[in-house]
Amino acid sequence: MPISDLIYKCPFCNSGILGVGLNKTSCVNCEIGFSRSEGAQILVEPKGERAYLTSGSLLKLAIETDVADKAELFDGQSYILSSESVIYRNEEYQPVYSSGELIGYTEVMIEHDSGLLNLGERLVFTVGDETLYSWGLEEISSFLISSKAIQVYIKKQGLFQFELTSDSPKEWEDSLTASIKKFYRQRGSDVFAYHPVIKARKLKQ
Amino acid sequence: MIFYRFMRFLGKSYFRVRLRIRIEGEEVVPTKGPFLLICNHVSDIDPLLTHVFCPRLLFTMAKSSVFRFWIIRVLGPKVGAYPTRRFRVDPQVARVTLRLLAKGQAVGVFPEGERSWDGELKDLRIGTVKLLLKAGVPVIPCGIIGAYEVAPRWGKFNWKSIGIRRETIVIRYGEPLVFGSHDSRVAREKALPLAMEKVRRALERVVQ
Numbered sequence: 001m002p003i004s005d006l007i008y009k010c011p012f013c014n015s016g017i018l019g020v021g022l023n024k025t026s027c028v029n030c031e032i033g034f035s036r037s038e039g040a041q042i043l044v045e046p047k048g049e050r051a052y053l054t055s056g057s058l059l060k061l062a063i064e065t066d067v068a069d070k071a072e073l074f075d076g077q078s079y080i081l082s083s084e085s086v087i088y089r090n091e092e093y094q095p096v097y098s099s100g101e102l103i104g105y106t107e108v109m110i111e112h113d114s115g116l117l118n119l120g121e122r123l124v125f126t127v128g129d130e131t132l133y134s135w136g137l138e139e140i141s142s143f144l145i146s147s148k149a150i151q152v153y154i155k156k157q158g159l160f161q162f163e164l165t166s167d168s169p170k171e172w173e174d175s176l177t178a179s180i181k182k183f184y185r186q187r188g189s190d191v192f193a194y195h196p197v198i199k200a201r202k203l204k205q
Numbered sequence: 206m207i208f209y210r211f212m213r214f215l216g217k218s219y220f221r222v223r224l225r226i227r228i229e230g231e232e233v234v235p236t237k238g239p240f241l242l243i244c245n246h247v248s249d250i251d252p253l254l255t256h257v258f259c260p261r262l263l264f265t266m267a268k269s270s271v272f273r274f275w276i277i278r279v280l281g282p283k284v285g286a287y288p289t290r291r292f293r294v295d296p297q298v299a300r301v302t303l304r305l306l307a308k309g310q311a312v313g314v315f316p317e318g319e320r321s322w323d324g325e326l327k328d329l330r331i332g333t334v335k336l337l338l339k340a341g342v343p344v345i346p347c348g349i350i351g352a353y354e355v356a357p358r359w360g361k362f363n364w365k366s367i368g369i370r371r372e373t374i375v376i377r378y379g380e381p382l383v384f385g386s387h388d389s390r391v392a393r394e395k396a397l398p399l400a401m402e403k404v405r406r407a408l409e410r411v412v413q
Contacts, residue, residue, distance in 0.1 A: 001359050001360070002361060003360070006358075006359035007359075022361040023360065023361055036359075036360055038354075038370070039354030039355070040324060040354050040357040040360070056322070056323060056324075056357065056359060057322075057323030057324065060322055060323050061323075094272075094273075094278075096278055096281075096287070097282070098287065102297075103288070103301050104269065104272070104290075104295075104298060105269060105297065106270065106271075106288055107273065108273070109273070141292070142292040143292070144291060144292060144319065145319070151270075151292060153292040159292060193328075193331055195292070195318055196290075196291060196292055196293050196294055196318075196330065196332055197292075
Protein backbone atom coordinates (compact mmCIF):
# COMPACT_ATOMS: atom_id res chain seq x y z
CA MET A 1 0.00 0.00 0.00
CA PRO A 2 1.26 3.49 -0.67
CA ILE A 3 1.90 5.89 2.20
CA SER A 4 -1.05 7.99 0.96
CA ASP A 5 -3.37 5.24 2.21
CA LEU A 6 -2.28 6.11 5.74
CA ILE A 7 -1.69 9.86 5.26
CA TYR A 8 -4.82 10.39 3.17
CA LYS A 9 -5.18 13.99 4.35
CA CYS A 10 -2.81 16.46 5.91
CA PRO A 11 -2.60 15.81 9.68
CA PHE A 12 -1.77 19.51 10.23
CA CYS A 13 -4.24 21.48 8.09
CA ASN A 14 -6.66 18.66 7.07
CA SER A 15 -6.35 19.51 3.38
CA GLY A 16 -6.05 16.90 0.69
CA ILE A 17 -2.78 15.27 -0.20
CA LEU A 18 -0.99 14.70 -3.42
CA GLY A 19 0.62 11.31 -3.90
CA VAL A 20 4.14 11.76 -5.22
CA GLY A 21 5.16 8.13 -5.17
CA LEU A 22 4.48 4.99 -3.22
CA ASN A 23 6.55 6.14 -0.27
CA LYS A 24 6.06 9.90 -0.52
CA THR A 25 3.16 12.29 -0.41
CA SER A 26 2.59 15.99 0.28
CA CYS A 27 -0.15 18.38 1.35
CA VAL A 28 -1.77 20.36 -1.47
CA ASN A 29 -2.26 23.34 0.84
CA CYS A 30 0.68 23.73 3.22
CA GLU A 31 3.00 21.66 1.01
CA ILE A 32 4.40 19.64 3.89
CA GLY A 33 6.02 16.50 2.59
CA PHE A 34 5.60 13.06 4.19
CA SER A 35 7.85 10.20 3.25
CA ARG A 36 8.64 6.81 4.64
CA SER A 37 11.97 6.86 6.39
CA GLU A 38 13.73 3.97 8.08
CA GLY A 39 11.33 1.29 9.16
CA ALA A 40 8.02 2.69 10.29
CA GLN A 41 9.23 6.25 10.77
CA ILE A 42 7.85 9.07 8.68
CA LEU A 43 9.96 12.03 7.64
CA VAL A 44 7.92 15.23 7.87
CA GLU A 45 9.29 18.05 5.72
CA PRO A 46 7.57 21.37 6.46
CA LYS A 47 8.15 24.01 3.80
CA GLY A 48 11.06 26.25 4.75
CA GLU A 49 11.61 24.48 8.07
CA ARG A 50 13.77 21.69 9.28
CA ALA A 51 12.59 18.16 8.52
CA TYR A 52 11.98 15.79 11.42
CA LEU A 53 11.11 12.15 12.01
CA THR A 54 7.90 11.08 13.65
CA SER A 55 5.93 7.88 14.06
CA GLY A 56 3.16 6.93 11.66
CA SER A 57 0.84 6.26 14.60
CA LEU A 58 0.92 9.92 15.77
CA LEU A 59 -0.03 11.19 12.32
CA LYS A 60 -2.68 8.46 12.01
CA LEU A 61 -4.25 9.57 15.30
CA ALA A 62 -4.44 13.21 14.18
CA ILE A 63 -6.12 12.21 10.93
CA GLU A 64 -8.61 9.86 12.59
CA THR A 65 -9.55 12.55 15.10
CA ASP A 66 -10.34 14.98 12.30
CA VAL A 67 -12.42 12.38 10.43
CA ALA A 68 -14.41 11.64 13.60
CA ASP A 69 -15.00 15.38 14.14
CA LYS A 70 -16.14 15.76 10.56
CA ALA A 71 -18.67 12.95 10.97
CA GLU A 72 -19.92 14.52 14.21
CA LEU A 73 -20.42 17.91 12.57
CA PHE A 74 -22.05 16.49 9.44
CA ASP A 75 -25.45 18.11 9.05
CA GLY A 76 -26.95 15.73 6.52
CA GLN A 77 -26.36 18.00 3.55
CA SER A 78 -24.43 16.60 0.60
CA TYR A 79 -21.84 13.93 1.44
CA ILE A 80 -18.97 13.43 3.88
CA LEU A 81 -16.98 11.48 1.36
CA SER A 82 -17.23 10.68 -2.36
CA SER A 83 -14.86 8.46 -4.29
CA GLU A 84 -14.64 7.12 -7.78
CA SER A 85 -14.83 3.38 -7.63
CA VAL A 86 -15.71 0.17 -9.38
CA ILE A 87 -18.44 -1.89 -7.77
CA TYR A 88 -18.17 -5.66 -7.51
CA ARG A 89 -20.77 -7.95 -6.10
CA ASN A 90 -20.27 -11.34 -4.51
CA GLU A 91 -22.68 -13.63 -6.32
CA GLU A 92 -21.35 -17.04 -5.45
CA TYR A 93 -18.79 -18.83 -3.33
CA GLN A 94 -16.08 -21.10 -4.60
CA PRO A 95 -15.14 -24.03 -2.36
CA VAL A 96 -11.51 -24.52 -1.34
CA TYR A 97 -10.25 -28.07 -0.86
CA SER A 98 -7.22 -29.64 0.72
CA SER A 99 -6.54 -33.28 -0.19
CA GLY A 100 -10.17 -33.63 -1.30
CA GLU A 101 -11.49 -32.24 1.99
CA LEU A 102 -13.54 -29.04 2.05
CA ILE A 103 -11.69 -26.43 4.10
CA GLY A 104 -13.65 -23.28 3.29
CA TYR A 105 -14.90 -20.92 0.67
CA THR A 106 -13.75 -17.88 -1.22
CA GLU A 107 -15.95 -15.19 -2.72
CA VAL A 108 -16.36 -14.85 -6.45
CA MET A 109 -16.61 -11.12 -7.12
CA ILE A 110 -18.30 -9.98 -10.31
CA GLU A 111 -17.57 -6.51 -11.66
CA HIS A 112 -20.69 -4.44 -12.29
CA ASP A 113 -20.14 -0.74 -12.87
CA SER A 114 -17.88 2.23 -12.43
CA GLY A 115 -19.33 5.15 -10.53
CA LEU A 116 -19.22 7.25 -7.43
CA LEU A 117 -19.44 5.86 -3.92
CA ASN A 118 -20.86 8.47 -1.54
CA LEU A 119 -21.17 8.50 2.21
CA GLY A 120 -23.66 10.78 3.90
CA GLU A 121 -26.69 9.82 5.92
CA ARG A 122 -26.83 6.83 3.60
CA LEU A 123 -24.26 4.91 1.60
CA VAL A 124 -25.04 5.61 -2.04
CA PHE A 125 -23.52 4.35 -5.27
CA THR A 126 -24.29 6.39 -8.36
CA VAL A 127 -23.48 5.93 -12.01
CA GLY A 128 -23.82 9.28 -13.75
CA ASP A 129 -27.14 10.69 -12.55
CA GLU A 130 -28.59 7.32 -11.72
CA THR A 131 -28.57 5.97 -8.17
CA LEU A 132 -27.76 2.29 -8.44
CA TYR A 133 -27.74 1.50 -4.72
CA SER A 134 -28.72 3.39 -1.62
CA TRP A 135 -28.43 1.79 1.78
CA GLY A 136 -29.22 3.12 5.23
CA LEU A 137 -26.34 2.84 7.70
CA GLU A 138 -28.43 0.39 9.74
CA GLU A 139 -28.33 -1.99 6.75
CA ILE A 140 -24.54 -2.28 6.92
CA SER A 141 -23.63 -5.48 8.67
CA SER A 142 -19.86 -5.00 8.47
CA PHE A 143 -17.13 -3.38 6.41
CA LEU A 144 -13.43 -3.81 6.01
CA ILE A 145 -10.47 -3.09 3.81
CA SER A 146 -9.25 -5.56 1.23
CA SER A 147 -6.15 -4.22 -0.54
CA LYS A 148 -7.27 -1.13 -2.50
CA ALA A 149 -10.96 -1.77 -1.90
CA ILE A 150 -13.52 -1.28 0.80
CA GLN A 151 -15.81 -4.25 1.28
CA VAL A 152 -19.26 -3.64 2.68
CA TYR A 153 -21.56 -6.44 3.76
CA ILE A 154 -25.20 -5.43 3.46
CA LYS A 155 -27.82 -7.27 5.49
CA LYS A 156 -29.95 -9.60 3.33
CA GLN A 157 -28.01 -8.61 0.18
CA GLY A 158 -24.49 -9.84 0.74
CA LEU A 159 -21.04 -8.56 0.02
CA PHE A 160 -20.23 -5.56 -2.17
CA GLN A 161 -16.72 -4.48 -2.96
CA PHE A 162 -15.74 -0.98 -4.03
CA GLU A 163 -12.38 -0.83 -5.73
CA LEU A 164 -11.26 2.74 -5.15
CA THR A 165 -9.69 4.39 -8.16
CA SER A 166 -7.47 6.82 -6.29
CA ASP A 167 -8.73 7.38 -2.75
CA SER A 168 -7.58 5.62 0.38
CA PRO A 169 -9.56 2.62 1.63
CA LYS A 170 -8.52 3.62 5.13
CA GLU A 171 -10.25 6.97 4.70
CA TRP A 172 -13.41 5.00 3.92
CA GLU A 173 -12.95 2.70 6.88
CA ASP A 174 -12.39 5.62 9.25
CA SER A 175 -15.33 7.60 7.85
CA LEU A 176 -17.69 4.62 7.96
CA THR A 177 -16.61 3.84 11.51
CA ALA A 178 -17.27 7.43 12.64
CA SER A 179 -20.60 7.70 10.77
CA ILE A 180 -21.92 4.38 12.04
CA LYS A 181 -20.87 5.18 15.58
CA LYS A 182 -22.75 8.48 15.38
CA PHE A 183 -25.76 6.83 13.74
CA TYR A 184 -26.20 4.31 16.56
CA ARG A 185 -25.46 6.84 19.29
CA GLN A 186 -28.21 9.13 17.98
CA ARG A 187 -30.54 6.15 18.40
CA GLY A 188 -29.43 5.53 21.99
CA SER A 189 -26.96 2.70 21.30
CA ASP A 190 -23.25 2.22 21.54
CA VAL A 191 -21.31 0.15 18.98
CA PHE A 192 -19.06 -2.26 20.86
CA ALA A 193 -17.87 -4.41 17.95
CA TYR A 194 -17.40 -3.79 14.23
CA HIS A 195 -16.23 -7.28 13.22
CA PRO A 196 -17.29 -9.74 12.03
CA VAL A 197 -20.63 -7.94 12.34
CA ILE A 198 -21.51 -4.57 13.82
CA LYS A 199 -22.91 -5.00 17.31
CA ALA A 200 -24.50 -2.25 19.36
CA ARG A 201 -26.04 -2.21 22.80
CA LYS A 202 -28.53 0.21 24.32
CA LEU A 203 -26.93 2.98 26.32
CA LYS A 204 -28.11 3.25 29.91
CA GLN A 205 -30.21 6.35 30.50
CA MET B 206 3.59 -32.36 4.15
CA ILE B 207 6.83 -32.82 2.21
CA PHE B 208 6.02 -29.69 0.17
CA TYR B 209 5.19 -27.79 3.36
CA ARG B 210 8.46 -28.82 5.00
CA PHE B 211 10.40 -27.86 1.89
CA MET B 212 8.74 -24.43 1.77
CA ARG B 213 9.50 -23.97 5.46
CA PHE B 214 13.14 -24.76 4.78
CA LEU B 215 13.23 -22.23 1.93
CA GLY B 216 11.45 -19.58 4.02
CA LYS B 217 13.71 -20.14 7.00
CA SER B 218 16.82 -19.83 4.86
CA TYR B 219 15.51 -16.64 3.22
CA PHE B 220 14.59 -14.93 6.48
CA ARG B 221 17.81 -16.02 8.23
CA VAL B 222 19.81 -14.39 5.44
CA ARG B 223 17.76 -11.20 5.20
CA LEU B 224 16.93 -10.58 8.86
CA ARG B 225 18.31 -11.19 12.31
CA ILE B 226 15.78 -13.61 13.75
CA ARG B 227 15.71 -14.14 17.50
CA ILE B 228 13.38 -16.71 18.98
CA GLU B 229 12.46 -16.57 22.65
CA GLY B 230 10.52 -19.02 24.79
CA GLU B 231 10.42 -21.75 22.15
CA GLU B 232 10.50 -24.37 24.91
CA VAL B 233 6.89 -23.59 25.88
CA VAL B 234 5.61 -24.83 22.52
CA PRO B 235 4.36 -28.42 22.98
CA THR B 236 6.25 -30.99 20.93
CA LYS B 237 3.07 -32.96 20.42
CA GLY B 238 -0.66 -32.56 20.85
CA PRO B 239 -2.99 -29.76 19.77
CA PHE B 240 -2.61 -26.11 20.64
CA LEU B 241 -3.64 -22.72 19.36
CA LEU B 242 -0.99 -20.13 18.65
CA ILE B 243 -2.31 -16.57 18.87
CA CYS B 244 -0.16 -13.87 17.30
CA ASN B 245 -0.20 -10.13 16.93
CA HIS B 246 -0.51 -8.95 13.33
CA VAL B 247 1.49 -5.94 12.22
CA SER B 248 2.89 -6.87 8.86
CA ASP B 249 2.50 -8.91 5.67
CA ILE B 250 5.34 -11.17 6.74
CA ASP B 251 3.80 -12.26 10.08
CA PRO B 252 2.04 -15.36 8.71
CA LEU B 253 5.24 -16.41 6.95
CA LEU B 254 7.32 -15.90 10.07
CA THR B 255 4.94 -17.92 12.24
CA HIS B 256 4.73 -20.75 9.72
CA VAL B 257 8.44 -20.90 9.15
CA PHE B 258 9.76 -20.50 12.68
CA CYS B 259 7.12 -22.24 14.79
CA PRO B 260 8.76 -25.46 16.04
CA ARG B 261 5.65 -27.37 14.91
CA LEU B 262 3.93 -27.46 11.52
CA LEU B 263 1.26 -24.82 11.77
CA PHE B 264 -2.11 -24.41 10.10
CA THR B 265 -3.46 -20.86 9.97
CA MET B 266 -6.61 -19.07 8.96
CA ALA B 267 -6.13 -16.65 6.07
CA LYS B 268 -8.67 -14.19 4.73
CA SER B 269 -10.90 -15.83 2.17
CA SER B 270 -10.28 -13.15 -0.45
CA VAL B 271 -6.68 -14.27 -1.03
CA PHE B 272 -7.99 -17.68 -2.14
CA ARG B 273 -9.58 -16.00 -5.16
CA PHE B 274 -6.20 -16.38 -6.85
CA TRP B 275 -5.85 -19.89 -8.19
CA ILE B 276 -2.23 -20.19 -7.11
CA ILE B 277 -3.18 -19.50 -3.49
CA ARG B 278 -6.18 -21.82 -3.81
CA VAL B 279 -3.86 -24.61 -4.95
CA LEU B 280 -0.73 -23.93 -2.89
CA GLY B 281 -2.19 -22.23 0.22
CA PRO B 282 -3.71 -25.41 1.71
CA LYS B 283 -0.48 -27.27 0.99
CA VAL B 284 1.36 -24.93 3.36
CA GLY B 285 -1.29 -25.00 6.05
CA ALA B 286 -3.52 -22.03 5.11
CA TYR B 287 -7.30 -22.27 5.15
CA PRO B 288 -9.86 -19.57 4.40
CA THR B 289 -11.96 -17.56 6.80
CA ARG B 290 -14.66 -15.10 5.82
CA ARG B 291 -13.97 -12.03 7.91
CA PHE B 292 -17.19 -10.09 7.40
CA ARG B 293 -19.57 -12.65 8.83
CA VAL B 294 -19.62 -15.41 11.37
CA ASP B 295 -18.09 -18.33 9.51
CA PRO B 296 -19.09 -21.74 10.93
CA GLN B 297 -16.93 -23.54 8.37
CA VAL B 298 -13.73 -22.04 9.75
CA ALA B 299 -14.67 -23.16 13.27
CA ARG B 300 -15.35 -26.68 11.99
CA VAL B 301 -12.01 -26.89 10.18
CA THR B 302 -10.12 -25.51 13.18
CA LEU B 303 -11.72 -27.98 15.59
CA ARG B 304 -11.11 -30.82 13.14
CA LEU B 305 -7.41 -29.95 12.91
CA LEU B 306 -7.10 -29.69 16.68
CA ALA B 307 -8.88 -33.02 17.10
CA LYS B 308 -6.18 -34.52 14.88
CA GLY B 309 -3.56 -33.15 17.27
CA GLN B 310 -2.40 -30.34 14.97
CA ALA B 311 -1.24 -26.84 15.88
CA VAL B 312 -3.38 -23.97 14.62
CA GLY B 313 -2.30 -20.35 14.34
CA VAL B 314 -4.73 -17.46 14.66
CA PHE B 315 -4.40 -13.70 14.38
CA PRO B 316 -7.11 -12.63 16.83
CA GLU B 317 -7.03 -8.98 15.71
CA GLY B 318 -8.38 -10.18 12.37
CA GLU B 319 -6.26 -7.82 10.28
CA ARG B 320 -2.95 -6.01 10.27
CA SER B 321 -2.55 -3.04 12.54
CA TRP B 322 -1.88 0.34 10.92
CA ASP B 323 0.34 1.62 13.70
CA GLY B 324 2.04 -1.45 15.11
CA GLU B 325 -0.17 -1.41 18.21
CA LEU B 326 -2.52 -4.21 19.21
CA LYS B 327 -6.00 -3.75 17.81
CA ASP B 328 -9.23 -4.89 19.43
CA LEU B 329 -9.54 -8.66 19.49
CA ARG B 330 -12.29 -10.38 17.53
CA ILE B 331 -14.93 -11.80 19.83
CA GLY B 332 -15.50 -14.81 17.55
CA THR B 333 -11.86 -15.85 17.74
CA VAL B 334 -11.85 -15.81 21.53
CA LYS B 335 -15.10 -17.82 21.55
CA LEU B 336 -13.34 -20.35 19.33
CA LEU B 337 -10.46 -20.58 21.83
CA LEU B 338 -13.00 -21.27 24.55
CA LYS B 339 -14.78 -23.91 22.52
CA ALA B 340 -11.54 -25.65 21.54
CA GLY B 341 -10.31 -26.02 25.12
CA VAL B 342 -6.71 -26.68 24.07
CA PRO B 343 -3.64 -24.79 25.36
CA VAL B 344 -3.38 -21.30 23.90
CA ILE B 345 0.13 -20.02 23.31
CA PRO B 346 0.60 -16.28 22.84
CA CYS B 347 3.21 -15.33 20.27
CA GLY B 348 4.57 -11.83 19.79
CA ILE B 349 6.22 -10.77 16.57
CA ILE B 350 8.38 -7.77 17.32
CA GLY B 351 10.14 -5.75 14.66
CA ALA B 352 8.10 -6.86 11.63
CA TYR B 353 6.19 -3.57 11.63
CA GLU B 354 9.48 -1.74 11.15
CA VAL B 355 10.36 -4.02 8.24
CA ALA B 356 7.04 -3.91 6.40
CA PRO B 357 4.33 -1.69 7.89
CA ARG B 358 0.86 -2.01 6.38
CA TRP B 359 1.17 1.42 4.79
CA GLY B 360 4.59 0.79 3.26
CA LYS B 361 5.08 -0.60 -0.20
CA PHE B 362 5.72 -4.30 0.25
CA ASN B 363 8.72 -5.42 -1.70
CA TRP B 364 10.61 -8.67 -1.27
CA LYS B 365 13.84 -6.96 -2.34
CA SER B 366 13.60 -4.35 0.41
CA ILE B 367 12.87 -6.87 3.17
CA GLY B 368 15.83 -6.87 5.47
CA ILE B 369 17.76 -4.28 3.52
CA ARG B 370 19.15 -3.07 6.85
CA ARG B 371 19.09 -6.60 8.29
CA GLU B 372 16.67 -5.60 11.01
CA THR B 373 16.13 -7.75 14.09
CA ILE B 374 12.88 -9.60 14.46
CA VAL B 375 12.00 -11.24 17.73
CA ILE B 376 9.49 -14.07 17.84
CA ARG B 377 8.51 -14.48 21.46
CA TYR B 378 6.35 -17.27 22.85
CA GLY B 379 4.59 -16.75 26.16
CA GLU B 380 3.34 -19.10 28.82
CA PRO B 381 0.36 -21.16 27.63
CA LEU B 382 -3.12 -20.10 28.70
CA VAL B 383 -5.54 -22.82 29.66
CA PHE B 384 -9.22 -22.03 29.52
CA GLY B 385 -10.67 -25.53 29.54
CA SER B 386 -13.44 -26.56 27.19
CA HIS B 387 -16.65 -24.53 27.13
CA ASP B 388 -19.01 -26.70 25.13
CA SER B 389 -22.22 -24.79 25.62
CA ARG B 390 -22.91 -21.38 24.17
CA VAL B 391 -24.01 -20.14 27.60
CA ALA B 392 -20.71 -21.22 29.16
CA ARG B 393 -18.75 -19.47 26.40
CA GLU B 394 -20.73 -16.25 26.75
CA LYS B 395 -20.15 -16.30 30.50
CA ALA B 396 -16.41 -16.91 30.20
CA LEU B 397 -15.93 -14.48 27.32
CA PRO B 398 -15.16 -11.17 29.10
CA LEU B 399 -12.47 -12.71 31.31
CA ALA B 400 -11.01 -14.68 28.40
CA MET B 401 -10.84 -11.54 26.23
CA GLU B 402 -8.95 -9.79 29.00
CA LYS B 403 -6.58 -12.72 29.54
CA VAL B 404 -5.80 -13.08 25.84
CA ARG B 405 -5.19 -9.36 25.45
CA ARG B 406 -2.87 -9.23 28.47
CA ALA B 407 -0.98 -12.29 27.28
CA LEU B 408 -0.44 -10.70 23.88
CA GLU B 409 0.59 -7.39 25.44
CA ARG B 410 3.21 -9.22 27.50
CA VAL B 411 4.78 -10.96 24.52
CA VAL B 412 4.92 -7.89 22.28
CA GLN B 413 6.61 -5.68 24.87
